[in-house]
Amino acid sequence: MTNPVPTPEHKPVLVVDYGAQYAQLIARRVREANVYSEIVPHTLTTEQILAKDPAAIILSGGPASVYAEGAPFVGPELFEAGVPVLGICYGFQAMAKALGGKVAQTGLREYGATDATAVLEKSGSILKGLPGVQNVWMSHGDSVQEAPEGFEVLATTGGAPVAAFANDAKRLYGVQWHPEVKHSVYGQRVLENFLFDGAGLEPDWTTGNIVEEQVERIREQVGTGRAICGLSGGVDSAVAAALVQRAIGDQLTCVFVNHGLLREGEAEQVERDFVAATGAKLHIADERERFMNALAGVTDPETKRKIIGREFIRAFEASEAAIMADAAAEGDKVKFLVQGTLYPDVVESGGGEGAANIKSHHNVGGLPEDLQFELVEPLRALFKDEVRSVGAQLGLPAEIVQRQPFPGPGLGIRIIGEVTEERLELLRKADAIARAELTAAGLDREVWQMPVVLLADVRSVGVQGDGRTYGHPIVLRPVSSEDAMTADWSRLPYELLARISNRITNEVDGVNRVVLDVTSKPPGTIEWE
Numbered sequence: 001m002t003n004p005v006p007t008p009e010h011k012p013v014l015v016v017d018y019g020a021q022y023a024q025l026i027a028r029r030v031r032e033a034n035v036y037s038e039i040v041p042h043t044l045t046t047e048q049i050l051a052k053d054p055a056a057i058i059l060s061g062g063p064a065s066v067y068a069e070g071a072p073f074v075g076p077e078l079f080e081a082g083v084p085v086l087g088i089c090y091g092f093q094a095m096a097k098a099l100g101g102k103v104a105q106t107g108l109r110e111y112g113a114t115d116a117t118a119v120l121e122k123s124g125s126i127l128k129g130l131p132g133v134q135n136v137w138m139s140h141g142d143s144v145q146e147a148p149e150g151f152e153v154l155a156t157t158g159g160a161p162v163a164a165f166a167n168d169a170k171r172l173y174g175v176q177w178h179p180e181v182k183h184s185v186y187g188q189r190v191l192e193n194f195l196f197d198g199a200g201l202e203p204d205w206t207t208g209n210i211v212e213e214q215v216e217r218i219r220e221q222v223g224t225g226r227a228i229c230g231l232s233g234g235v236d237s238a239v240a241a242a243l244v245q246r247a248i249g250d251q252l253t254c255v256f257v258n259h260g261l262l263r264e265g266e267a268e269q270v271e272r273d274f275v276a277a278t279g280a281k282l283h284i285a286d287e288r289e290r291f292m293n294a295l296a297g298v299t300d301p302e303t304k305r306k307i308i309g310r311e312f313i314r315a316f317e318a319s320e321a322a323i324m325a326d327a328a329a330e331g332d333k334v335k336f337l338v339q340g341t342l343y344p345d346v347v348e349s350g351g352g353e354g355a356a357n358i359k360s361h362h363n364v365g366g367l368p369e370d371l372q373f374e375l376v377e378p379l380r381a382l383f384k385d386e387v388r389s390v391g392a393q394l395g396l397p398a399e400i401v402q403r404q405p406f407p408g409p410g411l412g413i414r415i416i417g418e419v420t421e422e423r424l425e426l427l428r429k430a431d432a433i434a435r436a437e438l439t440a441a442g443l444d445r446e447v448w449q450m451p452v453v454l455l456a457d458v459r460s461v462g463v464q465g466d467g468r469t470y471g472h473p474i475v476l477r478p479v480s481s482e483d484a485m486t487a488d489w490s491r492l493p494y495e496l497l498a499r500i501s502n503r504i505t506n507e508v509d510g511v512n513r514v515v516l517d518v519t520s521k522p523p524g525t526i527e528w529e
């Protein structure tokens with residue numbers, strides 16, 4: 001578990017991780033409020049947690065149900081220690097159960113945007129100063145039916161009769177929603193109310209200098225060894241490469257893998273933008289055949305992801321000879337692989353403490369077991385917007401740091417069904433049109449990213465040129481987000497959607513329908529696979 005460096009004079013706010021998608025996000029929001037915070041696994045006993053002398057405790061969400069057999073458990077003694085506690089989602093439910101409240105599955109599930117209504121005139125300290133109705137982000141199937149004795153119900157929602165509660169005297173609080181995600185409009189205020197009013201803490205902690213700290217750590221790890229960096233043209237690998245280059249200079253060679261799953265113009269762009277900006281050494285590996293062969297006949301998303309993850313590593317290994325040909329010292333080997341892995345890649349791959357595997361990101365859950373390289377991942381504890389600011393500190397140009405993300409497995413996970421050359425060709429054309437129109441409308445910065453997805457195994461009837469067609473749908477998935485942990489669908493102008501739809505159906509053979517994905521995350525993820 002990656003935590004930043006603590007300072008001895010600051011007692012931590014401990015985030016107890018029940019397998020949440022958002023545990024790291026909670027800790028980060030607390031640090032943004034200038035209070036030091038660390039994550040600990042739920043497997044610690046109450047005694048071990050209290051031994052860390054926490055200033056306050058936050059119990060995270062998690063995939064289990066508190067009433068299920070073997071579900072992570074919190075003992076009532078934690079709430080008797082006099083330490084202020086905030087329970088979030090699963091943590092809120094676990095707290096309710098431990099203290100004698102009632103938790104049940106009512107069939108009323110809530111995912112995404114939900115209105116929470118304050119029910120208490122003086123709404124306890126955590127809802128202090130907030131509007132009577134606030135828009136919050138939910139992700140739950142169970143709910144607290146009855147608050148424990150001594151607790152006041154602060155808010156309700158359509159699916160949660162007890163959506164927030166407080167026992168001010170004991171400084172115990174809980175919310176069903178996720179105040180840590182940016183889509184909860186007043187989320188940060190709820191957390192700060194807890195920290196400053198509920199727990200009575202002072203905002204007196206600041207982050208150190210990430211760049212200097214990381215450069216130092218990389219030098220220590222790599223020493224005089226040789227490293228390669230998987231470079232995709234995306235933000236994360238560009239920032240990771242620039243950091244590592246600052247640390248070890250010429251010992252680093254960047255490798256861009258053309259796996260055949262790229263969008264139009266991508267390979268050229270990497271050479272043009274990245275090398276120009278950093279002067280890094282770049283090796284381009286044409287591995288299209290390797291990936292296409294490995295993916296033949298595969299339709300299951302997780303299988304695709306694992307294959308792509310494995311073949312990426314095989315491609316890096318295959319590049320070694322070419323890279324070492326110009327190495328100064330003979331017999332040298334590449335020992336380190338630098339990747340632009342971020343925290344969301346780790347947690348979605350099930351890498352959090354008991355976190356569910358949502359999808360195996362190629363660079364984490366998709367890595368093969370026989371991996372020979374030692375990984376260097378300086379951004380592993382960070383979120384995208386933090387990485388963008390590190391990139392800017394390193395002097396990378398805005399074209400790189402503000403670029404929309406594009407997943408490593410590329411179009412391979414945007415073709416729902418088997419990946420074939422023909423389908424890739426079709427999707428590449430549709431994607432190029434959608435991107436060009438988005439750019440022309442000046443909306444590149446407003447939209448976090450816009451996957452264009454081909455439903456290769458779905459066909460529908462159309463009429464084009466007075467004739468019948470039986471073609472495939474293309475899905476547009478424009479989303480707004482800050483860190484990809486939660487997202488909402490972008491309300492793009494109808495004229496723009498009409499233009500994209502019109503051009504795709506006219507210009508791309510085999511497509512007779514364009515549809516818009518209007519699902520938030522949760523319940524959907526950003527990519528379809």
Ligand SMILES: Nc1ncnc2c1ncn2[C@@H]1O[C@H](COP(=O)(O)OP(=O)(O)OP(=O)(O)O)[C@@H](O)[C@H]1O
Binds near residue numbers: 232256
């Ligand atoms: N075509 C590629 N060639 C080499 N390495 C790659 C390629 N695609 C992805 N990677 C590696 O996998 C990592 C994860 O990919 P990911 O898409 O999350 O990050 P990114 O491409 O650097 O940034 P962004 O999220 O902005 O697209 C990258 O940081 C990079 O190390």
Ligand SMILES: O=c1[nH]c(=O)c2[nH+]cn([C@@H]3O[C@H](COP(=O)(O)O)[C@@H](O)[C@H]3O)c2[nH]1
Binds near residue numbers: 359361363409484
């Ligand atoms: O490099 C990557 N390798 C992957 O395997 C991968 N899967 C998803 N993504 C990107 O991660 C963000 C969150 O996506 P999801 O909501 O689909 O999980 C979005 O920005 C996705 O594009 C990936 N990036």
Ligand SMILES: NC(=O)CC[C@H](N)C(=O)O
Binds near residue numbers: 065089
């Ligand atoms: N996000 C969560 O913590 C969910 C808690 C629990 N699994 C539920 O569905 O209600």
Ligand SMILES: [Mg+2]
Binds near residue numbers: 232235405406408
């Ligand atoms: Mg990428």
